[in-house]
Amino acid sequence: MIRIENVSKSFGSFKALDGLTLRAGEGTVLGLLGPNGSGKTTTVKILTTLLSPDSGDARVAGYSVVKEPGNVRRNLGLSGQYAAVDEKLTAFENLHMVGRLYGLSHRSASARAHELLLNFRLDDVAGKRAGTFSGGMRRRLDLAGAIVARPKVVVLDEPTTGLDPRGRLDTWDVVSRLVADGTTVLLTTQYLEEADRLADHIAVINHGSVIAEGTASELKQRAGTERIDVVLRNAGDLEAAAAVLSRAAGARAEEDPQNLRISVSAPGGHRLLVHVLSELDAQSLHVEEAALRRPTLDDVFLQLTGQGPAEGGDSAIDRISETAGVSA
Numbered sequence: 001m002i003r004i005e006n007v008s009k010s011f012g013s014f015k016a017l018d019g020l021t022l023r024a025g026e027g028t029v030l031g032l033l034g035p036n037g038s039g040k041t042t043t044v045k046i047l048t049t050l051l052s053p054d055s056g057d058a059r060v061a062g063y064s065v066v067k068e069p070g071n072v073r074r075n076l077g078l079s080g081q082y083a084a085v086d087e088k089l090t091a092f093e094n095l096h097m098v099g100r101l102y103g104l105s106h107r108s109a110s111a112r113a114h115e116l117l118l119n120f121r122l123d124d125v126a127g128k129r130a131g132t133f134s135g136g137m138r139r140r141l142d143l144a145g146a147i148v149a150r151p152k153v154v155v156l157d158e159p160t161t162g163l164d165p166r167g168r169l170d171t172w173d174v175v176s177r178l179v180a181d182g183t184t185v186l187l188t189t190q191y192l193e194e195a196d197r198l199a200d201h202i203a204v205i206n207h208g209s210v211i212a213e214g215t216a217s218e219l220k221q222r223a224g225t226e227r228i229d230v231v232l233r234n235a236g237d238l239e240a241a242a243a244v245l246s247r248a249a250g251a252r253a254e255e256d257p258q259n260l261r262i263s264v265s266a267p268g269g270h271r272l273l274v275h276v277l278s279e280l281d282a283q284s285l286h287v288e289e290a291a292l293r294r295p296t297l298d299d300v301f302l303q304l305t306g307q308g309p310a311e312g313g314d315s316a317i318d319r320i321s322e323t324a325g326v327s328a
């Protein structure tokens with residue numbers, strides 16, 4: 001449903017996209033994950049025909065952005081990085097107008113607007129001018145506008161940046177419902193958790209090309225194994241317990257004295273955890289909490305760089321690609 005084939009785009013001498021290739025099947029979510037300036041919005045603009053590629057092509061629902069931009073636009077809904085709402089119109093009028101622009105009758109446009117206002121928790125302010133809305137409310141209104149005409153493909157550029165936790169959960173819910181209805185979604189994000197939660201397939205991009213790709217769990221697997229985390233009751237037990245974990249796992253356990261936490265990578269999984277707990281018990285080392293967990297995408301970045309992607313920027317992503325064994 002989405003095919004981006006070897007797309008390059010330069011601004012002057014600066015190469016924003018460098019042979020980018022991406023695909024998303026019908027009814028799936030493709031997550032485009034990358035730091036500031038990696039080319040996410042440029043990709044979105046090319047896919048939505050707002051920019052034309054220097055070379056390569058992209059297809060939406062089978063239509064070429066280069067040769068058939070009109071058909072591409074008819075099959076596509078966009079919510080850009082910066083919410084685009086008409087400030088002079090009310091929330092209802094904004095959505096009604098979009099519906100009319102897409103050719104819905106007055107009645108269907110009204111019904112659709114009301115339905116979406118409800119879904120996006122904007123029904124209370126349906127009659128208020130969008131100019132008076134907070135950033136999060138504008139964002140939700142803009143998002144609703146993108147799906148008024150039930151397009152086959154929806155492109156969301158950082159849909160939850162600037163939303164409060166509730167707004168973020170609402171957006172995730174809307175995206176999940178869209179996909180359940182068969183819509184294909186491309187979403188860009190800087191939040192690993194968001195990509196993890198929503199995307200069937202994640203492409204990590206940097207400097208305008210894909211540097212690592214896979215499902216969330218594949219990316220995590222390539223970056224590390226399961227870990228055992230143990231939190232102790234007594235600070236005095238820290239060293240003895242770390243020795244138990246290190247010996248059991250055959251790897252040096254990391255100690256976090258402040259939180260009385262010990263952590264070790266545990267290729268043996270749950271058996272190793274059982275063994276560790278009985279060893280600790282045998283030595284009367286009291287455990288407050290114990291867990292076996294798979295690395296999160298955040299761990300991936302943290303483990304490699306000591307920084308999240310937002311602060312880590314390019315180097316974090318570069319390091320991931322090395323670990324994941326995907327060539328840039």
Ligand SMILES: Nc1ncnc2c1ncn2[C@@H]1O[C@H](COP(=O)(O)OP(=O)(O)OP(=O)(O)O)[C@@H](O)[C@H]1O
Nearest residue numbers: 011014016034035036037038039040041042043081
């Ligand atoms: N119209 C333009 N003219 C010149 N340079 C541009 C233009 N648009 C984008 N760029 C540059 O291309 C690079 C990629 O920009 P893009 O907006 O695609 O990044 P992004 O991944 O969306 O970043 P962010 O997370 O900050 O939104 C940046 O270095 C940016 O400065």
Ligand SMILES: [Mg+2]
Nearest residue numbers: 040041042081
């Ligand atoms: Mg952007």
